Amino acid sequence: QKEVEQDPGPLSVPEGAIVSLNCTYSNSAFQYFMWYRQYSRKGPELLMYTYSSGNKEDGRFTAQVDKSSKYISLFIRDSQPSDSATYLCAMGYSGNTPLVFGKGTRLSVIA
């Protein structure tokens, strides 16, 4: 079983839709939960980061962590065509251990 599972999609939604992106994980030691966005032919960029559990909101983006279910989510409200990208979840244990990435979900927002 992979440590981090993420449905690769692709996911296609109309402009203005609410998008839900999800990852599950198997290792309960993970404490850091990240979402990266990667546009085509670019490197990933950090979108949101949560330590331990709970929710975090930044504009149209909300990150949720449910440690009891080993499940994390990223919600995008009022999705825009500019949100079309691949979204990668990533997780880590502590400061000096490498991040574990999901495969990424490719999202297309259609105008």
Added chain:
Amino acid sequence: EADIYQTPRYLVIGTGKKITLECSQTMGHDKMYWYQQDPGMELHLIHYSYGVNSTEKGDLSSESTVSRIRTEHFPLTLESARPSHTSQYLCASSELGRSPYEQYFGPGTRLTVT
């Protein structure tokens, strides 16, 4: 915007050639990383460094080597390229003392070995 640069952006090279992929950052970050990314697959860490003269292998077995002689520079070398090395290589950096996972990525080098 992060100041991390990779050259070349694209490289097509024949089997058996020696390759060095360059990565530089101007943010003074202590930690630097090399990842390999294939289409539809996870990023895999191949090497990382926590400072000058410090290098470690990641979780993906790799025939590449790295060096960290200067803080800002973290080149990756393949002594003898093979078609199995065809992939995208991403360099990243992060600041010691801040969240270890706030990594800034370069644009990547897309390598094709023929």
